[in-house]
Amino acid sequence: MRIKNFINKHKKVILISIAGFCCLLFMFYGSIYFGLWGHIPSKDELSNLDLEQATEILSQDGELLGKLYINDRQPIPFDSIPQHLIDALVATEDARFYEHNGVDVRSLFRVLIKSILLQDDSSGGGSTISQQLAKNLFPRKNLGSLGIVVHKIRETIIAKRLEKVYSKNEILLHYLNTVPFSDNTFGIESAAKHFFNSSTSELTTSQGATLIGSLKATYYYNPKLFPQRSMQRRNVVLSQMKNYGYLDKGVYDTLAKDSITLDIQQYSYNDGLAPYFREHVRLYLKNWLRDYNQNKDSTINVYTDGLKIHTTINYQMQKLAEQAMKEHLGTLQEQFEESYGESAPWLINQALIEEEVKKSPAYKNLIKQGLSEVAVMDSLNKKKEIELFSWKGEQKKNVSSIDSIQHYMKLLNCGFVALNPADGALKVWIGGIDYKHFKYDHVIQSKRQVGSTFKPIVYTTAIENGLDPCTYFSLQEVEYKNLKGWTPKNASDKEQGDYLNYSMEYALSRSINTIAVKVLEEAGIQNTILQAQKMGISSTLPEVPSLALGTAELTVMELAIAYSTYLNHGIPATPKFITKIEDDNGDILFENKTIEQDDTEKEPAISETTREVVLEMMKTTINEGTAQRLRSTFGLKNELAGKTGTTQNNKDAWFVGLTPNLVSVTWVGLNNHQIGFKSTGMGQGANAALPIFGRWMQKMNKATELGTYTKARFEPTSKEVLESLDCNPEKRDGFFKRLFSNPDKTKSRKFKSKTSSK
Template identity: 55%
Template sequence: MKQFLQKKWVKWPSLGLGIIVLGFIGFYLSIYLGAWGKLPTKQELGTLKQAQATQVLAKDGQLIGKYYIYDRQPITYADLPEHLINALIATEDVRFYEHDGVDNKSLLRVFFKSILLRDKSSGGGSTITLQLAKNLYGRKKYRIFSTVINKLKESIIAQRIEEIYTKQEILVLYFNTVPFPDNTYGIESAAQKFFNKTTSQLTLSQSATLIGTLKANHSYNPRLFPERSQLRRDVVLKQMVKYGYILSQKADKTMSKSIALDYQYFNHDLGLAPYFREEVKKELLKIMEHHKKLDGNDYDIYNDGLVVYTTLDFKMQALAEEAMKEHLKSLQKQYETSYGDQAPWKDKGLLKNIIRKQKTYKKWTEEGLTESQILDSLSKEKEIELFEWSGDSTKKVSSIDSTQHYLKFLNTGMIAVAPSTGAVQVYIGGIDYRHFKYDHVSQSKRQVGSTFKPFVYTAAIEDGMKPCTYFSTKSITYTDLEDWTPKNSSKEEDPYLNFSLETALSQSVNTVAVKVLNEVGIPKVVDQVRKLGITDSLSEKPAMALGTDGIPLKSLAGAYASFVNESKPVTPFYITKIEDKNGNLIQSFEPKIKDTLAYSAYTRQVMLQMMRATVNKGTASRIRNSYKLNNDIAGKTGTTQDNKDGWFVGITPKLVTVTWVGNDNYNIGFKTTAMGQGANTALPIFAKLYQEMNKDASFDFITKAKFEKLTEEILDDLDCKPEKRDSFLKRLFSKKQKKKKFRKN
């Protein structure tokens, strides 16, 4: 034997083989000992922590959004359907329950068939545990040795994982970390994103579809490549038949049906209530500054898996967004048609002024470029995605063209709150968050127009003015205010006509509103507004009666809530509680309601009746006539000067809604009052929402709620003619006052 081994043709090959084996062992040991990067210890593997997305839930628990870097939500073994587990094992690792993390049989098969015989049908040698190791720790580059080193590192980690965890626990870890298409991590996030279901609700077809994507996330993405994904799903089903997990008849029946996605956009720009989610995020970041984790570290809303419970009504929000889109799409078309070729957004002077205010223009100006150079650069065309109500399109346009394109669009803001608490049920900050990031609920302060008038009348009633007080509708010139002469929207004026307070408010008569303000005094009106919770600065000038001040939608909603909340205003709020990823309460939130009354019960009932008249026979009567709504509704329309802003505040016993419509550029209004008035721009969104809510019995507690009954005293005080004319003698002998001074207090 010794002589045989000393033969050259035996000795040198044996020596060479020995050197290779020793070299491999040394190489393996170098990896094992961490020469190519530290390997996780068993202790570290035993306390695996993965980044988890923060979930934002509607009030009924439905997921409306997430904050994440990697979209991941963890689940337990009990959440995994049997057919999902079987689909994974049949496709990725048929000997999962037999090996210790590395399937040597599969590796040998791969070596001989794939490498030596070039048989691509032999499959891969990776196990579920090896894939888990890769998912947990990723791969690094080591030049030409990358594949070998990474594979060996994963095999060591996989075997350690198998020593620490049971097979069930490994499956849970795998399903919670495995990447799916569209930057989605974990089966729960994938199930919700692609099928709008929890993992436990996945069908056989849906499970096979998601498992099929693991081979190549992008190539088998069912959203992008439905046909290719379906073919891959069928491969998974055939594998399940091959290994006895399902019968061929069941597979055939499943394969006969196409994949039906119910895709949910949880990325920030898309999906339900994107403006609301952004506002919640801002508030959440502020709240979490005051909280620490048990280990003393700060919370990270993108990685720590918080659960944020909000006040938003999922179904109502969806209906409101549809109502908004339906109305604004139609209104935009009318708006553009009304202007034709004379559209203000086509004015070169206005367009140039807007461009000069843009960041890019200012930056290039600071760098020394001339205006002609800047405009020349901005005139260069490039592929840009443009928003259109008919559907977004990608066109080759310049930055100037893009600016002009977006200048024409009407925008909107809408908030609906529960008046007893201030809980926000609906929140629409604009028409499309992808292209219009500015939030008209939380950021905007547009002139509120006639929606301010109820505050003036409230102060007057509270000050003792009777509902049947009459005021002349004729115009007055106030000599101490640079001969300011407030006018009514109607061109015709009857100098002998007098309106009661109810008629004047319901018909939104400007001249009377100013006279009521003059009678009660600006300080008392301002004081009343402050009691209603509005802290925004006011001009404290006579024109404030006509709503020339800017007030946020949230503030208006909180103030108007007092009319159906026992004279108490509320502060709109979004978050009810925040929990950590383990379900431990971090903080809960209670409604902020003032203890003191903003005004008396008598004033509240009188004002509510006046605003009911606005809906029944005043400026908001199209709610009854055009939209045929029979609900108990009070409200107030609003239109600002030159038809720049359209408003509607809708009040029902259980919901207060504020809606605004206008152009973001304050230089552009509606061409006519008929088109730009709040009854035509903002009211229809409210009306369309209620039409849909009336069809759904789940909203009966809102839609069928009734206002409180009026007392006999109030009924008597309101029992007067809506208008009266001056008598012949009064007209003949009285001196008609055309000019006067405005009261200072």
């Protein structure tokens, strides 16, 4: 009675209060509806969704090499989504999805009551797939204590508009293309490729349930980090599918017992296949798009507009080359460190260490801050947990910055490139051992002395200028008076002998230094430099006799271009790496139509006869000379030619391998050029660089799909060239010459470089 009397007595006040409260709610809703708490997109805006998409860099055979993105998203069409994936999503996230108009009122009221009355910010749930899509498309902002309520109401408004604009299937498609998964991947296609190396259409029911299950808490249920949790959550999804009739009990029982097998693929800038090549593509695209946008009055963004970049890289060849590099250098690194022991320069050479420290970004940053030298060094000597690269995997160690610098000083690095000599298409690009820790690209940025790999160019010049291939040269050392007594020496005692003369083929295949300098005299230094330029070398070459021994500093790419001349009928290849660029609709923005064409309009750098002669000499290098371990150790029976190279003090190791349709160049050395190998036996090109090519070819031979490259045969050599090389490899001086000469005495004379008579 008292309550009734109270209500009757205060009926007007109560009604006014209720009306006022309702009015406040209406005004509050209206403030959200009209965008005072954040923009509410119109139906027109929602019907023209412009999602950020990752640019895909594709191999020659359409495999994904990597991506350029802000958000890693690869939208796909609805017909690429298997039914079991949709069933898993609906059963787990929104069982009444096909029944509501974007809002599940029952669940929404539950969340609002918990949020308002109980102040439970973690109440969660209640959001339909349409509402979750609204949240994905228009992310939440921090709006204080009322934020959760504002967001829920805002998302219901957007969800209802989405349902009016799109069909249920289109909403599912947009959701799966936008939802964030574990490891900073956005959309089902990116997640499928990242975790299972699979397209969405090929996902199994178990794999699909694993990914859908991770949506509840992408870090907590990350299958890579927490496999047990992920499997439990997957089974919850499978159970929901069973409960809602999407899965038979027998199938459920079988799938619930399966373990989760991941095949992680990394597509970040630092990880994944061919990272140095991808960075080269990125830099090219940056400049290309600047000009394209200016000319077309467009605003294409390489990171958000979903371009597809078709490249010339062969996915399988690149993968096998990286494997070969890691296998060889992992072993060679151990041998390298053991050879120095405690006397290693990165341990005891304080001047060298200090020089390296002062080049480091950490040192330069502290100096910029105004710290004294003493304070800087004190700071760099403080120990902290640092992640260090090693061939056994990244290791976190408690070391100082200086310790870290010393660690990286000792690591061997690598550059490797392979291209098709006929059209210049790049097939393999390895710029270093690990892009995360070594950004410097040893394919196009690094210039190193090339050692004996320059000798074929010297021999080419001599033959091109009329020297007979069967000309003999004395093995004897010569002291050149006009070069301050410079005396070129050979690498080993095997290259010594009384009164011996060797043919050019024998001398090149054994890489004999004393004869290379004499051939340069016949060729002429100026002629040789001009010949090298014709063959595609653009770096400045030193006008000195030691050019014959490879004191020129070139990039890996330059050397590959020059050697392509021997396989492309005297014409140096022009490197090409992009075949086509498409936008997200598949429209072609750029197409390199010359990629399938030979450079027939170019003038040959050398005659066909010279080309065949020098190529035959380099075949002998493989079969009998400095690179014969490709036959003996690696057991390669492929058609091969090539040249090894080792520089002074064993600083740089090189190998150039030629097959009928590939030029491959390998460099191995250290980033700090003041450190070399301890011995020639370890640091020579045949030991430090050649094995990468050897292992690569072994792997290629096992891949039947690469038979185009591994089973190719050189064009038949002309009869005239074979006859010109048909001479004994060595010849001893005659009786009277031997009688009146002292084999133990170094011959002394002036170096005389010829000029061309052409």
